[in-house]
Amino acid sequence: MTQEKESLNFIEHIIEDDLQSTHSKSDLCFRFPPEPNGYLHIGHASSICLNFGLGLRYNAPVNLRFDDTNPAKEEQEFVDAIKRDIEWLGYTWATECYASDYFQQLYDWAVDLIKNGKAYVDSQSSEAIALQKGTPTTPGTASPYRNRSIEENLELFRKMKDGEAAEGEHVLRAKIDMSSSNMLMRDPVMYRTLHKHHHRTGTDWKIFPMYDWTHGESDYIEQVSHSFCTLEFLPHRELYDWFLDQVYDPEKLRPKQREFARRNLSHTVVSKRKLARLVEEGIVSGWDDPRMPTISGLRRRGYTADSIKNFAESIGVGKRENLIDVSHLEFNVRDDLNKKADRVMVVLDPVKLIITNYPEGQTEWxxxxxxxxxxxxxxxxxxxxxxxxxxxxxxxxxxxxxxFRLTLGKEVRLKNAYIIKGESVVKDAEGNITEIHCTYDPDSKSGSGTEASMRRVKGTLHWVSAEQALPVEVRLYDRLFTDPSPDTHKEKDFLDFINPNSLEVITAYAEPSLKELKVEEKVQFQRLGYFVVDRDSTKSKMVFNRTVPLRDSWAKLA
Known part of the structure; x- marks a missing residue:
């Protein structure tokens, strides 16, 4: 085995083995299939990077397919956000597809299954169907409607499609095996009746296909060669293959589903339902709040596309789930911004410093x-x-x-400027320091080449000129949750672990050059951290979001 082959991950090994046996390179086709019921998050980023990365590696097409089969939860807003996020990450899809594109074909195939005695209309409640499924150790029991005639099933299914059946009155189930050891094979539901407006098909359809029926057949229609899913879909693979068996033409490519482990991120949640609660209950300002693990939120916080892709590559793909510390993600953005971000000087918590021997009224640049x-x-x-x-x-x-900072009788260097020495302080009635008085060495100017400028002092401070200082709003974001796994505590709600200090808003003072920055431009506030210009900025007020501090402030708390 070559060194290159040894360095492949197990997903790439699957593809390489298939290329040696059943596939040619021209057969390869991948897909990323999000449901448009929320914004993409950091977990999706790994899947995006995997599938689009495989497309780049093998020069193969990657489809973007929206799994839009639940009109009750899906919106055009989410479709637009997903496309925007993928493009921002730097990827280009071959074909933009929608499961709704295939509604007619899926319906026609479902009719064929009814005609072949492999599907039936069940008129029980969802609760009754769930009870009849049995348990992992006891077989299920057949529905009283399992042996309806083909004619009756066809007529009822037509009524469901045409809106003549009430919501929840009937479902279409595949007729497989109620005693299967895989409970997903116990006559799974293929269609349910929903009288909801769909963001693309409007009110044309009154029935909507379930995920398991839709997904594999959509892969087949698009001739996707490899359908990569997270591990929770491993039990679904048997059903994926059974549904494919019902429509498969040996002259066509047969998709292959394989699974990889989800990588969970500490101090956050990635369940769309829980993320939606954060938005709906006003804990965050929206799906793109910089504390959210959504790609839109990370982008607004100042994360770069490269830092997210580097993070995804560094954690790789595996066969076992594990929890990745968020500090690893933060390391990647620090590493990327260290190379790219200009350094500027901003003071977050100011006190006035007066250089008593510097000429009054003078400003030098x-x-x-x-x-x-x-x-x-x-x-x-x-x-x-x-x-x-x-x-x-x-x-x-x-x-x-x-x-090694400033104190009375001690020298420090002001960054890019002079060496100063603390001399005295002025205090208010409560004893708070309001002014620090110091003297400077006029021959110690940085870069001047004088002997005094070469003098070594141990401390260097950032500063801004009081007269030209630019007031800016700074939003100091921190981790949204105090617990590494806030959604794993059975006795508590995940919201019990909200970090009360996840956002602090202050007025800071910046060097005037910052007024030229544009939205999403990123800088390092020297000695403080990395910051990005927020979209809330106006001509009269700049707003900066903290991406990360220069160092991991949580490490000392661990």
Missing amino acids: LEAENNQEDDSAGFRKVPFSRELLIEKEDFKESANKKY
Whole structure:
């Protein structure tokens, strides 16, 4: 076995083995089949990267197929969001398909199954049908309608289709085996009656196919060679194959379903039902709230497409489910933004710093490197004056030798500027420091080449000029849940683990260059973290979302 073959994941091994035995490269076709009942999340990103990545690897088409068979929950908004997210990730689908494109074909095949004695209309309630399914250790019992005549079944199925049957009055079931060890094979429901408006077919259809009937047949219609699903669909494979047996033409390609393990992410939930609750109960502002694990939310928070794709590649595909710590996702965005994001200076919690020996009324424009990781990023001009703002936590009146920020009698360097020395403080009536007075060494200007500029001091602080400081709104986002697995506690609701500090909104002060940034542009606030311009920004007020701090602040809490 070559080294290249050894490096393949098990999904790629399946494809390579098929290419050696049953398939040619021209047979290969993949698909990504989301249901448009919510926004895509980070779990979907792994599936997107897997299927579209296989398409790129094998130069094979990848279809985007919307599994739009439940009009009660699906909306055009979700279709549009899904397409937007996939395009943003950088992928292009071969054909845009909808399960609803195949409603007539699926109906015709269902009629054939009735005629062949392999499907029947059941008029029991869903509760009665569930009871008759039995248990994993006891066989099911046949429906009293299981042996209806073909003629009666055809007539009832027609009435269901034409809207002459009430919602829930009848279902169409496949006639398979009520004693099968696989409970999914115990006469599964193929169609239910729903008098709901469909976002594409309107009110043309009054019956809608179930997932198991729709999925494999849609793969077959599209001639998908490999249908990759998550592990919960492993028990469905037998039914997938049974339905294919009923329509399969040996002259055509037969799709193959195979399963891979879901990768769960810590400190979040990815169930669409639970994500919808977060939105509906106002815990978040919407599906694209930057605390949400949706691709839209991650994008708004400042995640890059490359960071998400790198994350998906790094966790790979496997056969066993596991919990991936969200810090691994955060590592990937830090790593990507470190190469791409310009560095700027912003003060989040300011205190005034006055350089008493700097000329009053003078402003000089200092040169600052945009990104030391990128030689092509260039430089910008930053205003420097007598009165500056620095972070409150960057000053202590007195401190031990391990404190390398500003204190009285000690020198630090102001980033891209001068060396200063703490001299005195001014306090208000409550004893809070309102001003820090210091002196500067005029010969210590960064990059000036003087002997004083080469002097080494241990601390370097970021700052902004008080006069030219740009007030900006900063949204400090953190993890939405305090528990790594908030939806696994049987005795508690997942909402019990909401992090009360997942969002803090403050007014910060930025260097004036930030006013030129556009929505979704990303920068590093030096020494603080990575931030992105939010779409709520206006000409009069910039809004920044924190993507991640520079370091994992949760690691010390673990």
